[in-house]
Amino acid sequence: MAEQAFQVDLRGVVDLLSRHLYASPRVYLRELLQNAVDAITARGDGGRVAIETGGGVLRVHDDGIGLTEDEVHTLLATIGRSSKRDELGFARHDFLGQFGIGLLSAFLVADEIEVVTRSARGGAGVRWTGLSGGSYRVEPAERDEPGTTVTLRARPGSAELLSPPVVAGLARTYGSLLPVELTVDGVPVAGDGPVWRAAHRDPAGRRRALEEYCEELFGFTPFDVVDLDVPEAGLTGVAFVLPHPVAPSARAAHRVYLKRMLLAENVEGLLPDWAFFARCVVDAGELRPTASREALYEDELLESVRDGLGEILRQWLVKLAETDPAALDGFLGLHQLGVKAMALHDDDMLRIVDRWLDYETSAGPMTLAEFRRRHPDGRFTTSVDEFRRLSAVAGAQGVGLVNGGYVHDPEIIERLRGLDPDIRLGRLDAAELTTTFGTLDPAVELALRPFLAAAQRAVERLGCEVVVRDFDPASLPALYLTSRDAQFQDELARARDEADELWADVLGAVGAHSVADRAQLVLNHRNPLTRRITALGADGPVEPAVQALYGQALLLGHHPLRPADTAVLNRSFIGLLEWAVHPPEARE
């Protein structure tokens, strides 16, 4: 059977382009500009593109390579055919176009495209007229010079897009960096090339020019300006460090030019995620666009560009730390989350965090490096709540405590030990604090035995052990300590209660070896109120008082309240009230 060629319904293709490929019909001008610039490139360097507007008509003239009649038939009339690929079909890297569909985008704003062209390689002028319905005609045309003129007549409803101010604006947006002479209605479109490549008398002058550029583009005065250069991708540009904090999750949008033609103003994925504190303007010769030319095509080159740009920003930061600590301080004040995220993977960043970032500690705010100097055996908490409830106690006992409760902190502190094996900063196990609490005089301890037994009965069902110690701060009546192990035991006990017999035995065996490790209610003998409670006789309100201390210690320590805890708290409150209004002597 003879093979048949696919038929293409041009209306379907135009619909696809206008509604699904391009984000906006504004791109028509970019595609025409791009073809003109490619034609100039194909002819040899230096050329002119002149755009004329008015009366709902748009003309784009170029003095590029032009097309012969044969080429008109094959290139303009075949969708997907492009002269910008080599024999093997690879896009040739000196051209902007590659897909062979760009010209069709003119149908987004016009029903008819007219191309009058004459090839620089010889032959007469040709007029090609393409209609959005899917047909075209070719006829001879008068044209003296080689080059091409594309003419569009606005479709009803699209006149605005072809109007002089809109066209001038679009030409400026897309084309102001193009290496050709570009005019709209005779007015040159600013073409001094990339601002970051312009010559300046001194570095300060250049810096000022770049800052102004940033203000104009992004509306902020940058904290700093970093030059970007990734030769393997033919990429140059600048990164502007944001002068205000941003959420790390905010997608950083960069302005990207490919071969001096604007790709888009909000390109994502140019920098590694952690570098969310910078906005870039770059021009790259080798990166590829997606077919819609509104985003970068994700390939290995883009990946290595991302790594390369990340490295440049990292170096900038390391240098800032070495040469300008005050500026680094300012930077960290704004963007510490990003720096912490970097420190998870990068030793230099980790050292910066260690040396420069202030942490909350039991001895006030200071850097981790300073903290380690003062407390070689210090501890860190992994939650902010834990820090809040234990820092006063730990501090009063000379145990240094760091708040490692914010994002990335525990990982960062763990990584520090990888950096230097001598670092002993370890996780706090709250139960270990009791070992540093002062024990009581044996005689006092002995006298407290009956009280302790009664106190233990009062909280027995809550799964905690009552001890009396002597510790600072004296203002604290009692402290509730869980160890991670005690939490595990709690869960185990709960599981054992709920499990059937077989499992209960297994779980029992698991827990058997460390039954002693329970949560502790540590009563502070240094606190006057607590001391009076421990002195209560057997006929005193020992039970509600101890339960009240227990409840207060839970609340003070921001511990979660279980239903049993709430019940005990209520009961103790009522019990104490009863004691207050019906003292024993009144009951007789």
Ligand SMILES: Nc1ncnc2c1ncn2[C@@H]1O[C@H](COP(=O)(O)OP(=O)(O)OP(=O)(O)O)[C@@H](O)[C@H]1O
């Ligand atoms: N101004 C022009 N001068 C010379 N040739 C042109 C001009 N405009 C278009 N062409 C020819 O028509 C072909 C098809 O153009 P079209 O814009 O559809 O695709 P492309 O530029 O090759 O690729 P892309 O879809 O990526 O833009 C081009 O490859 C080129 O050979």
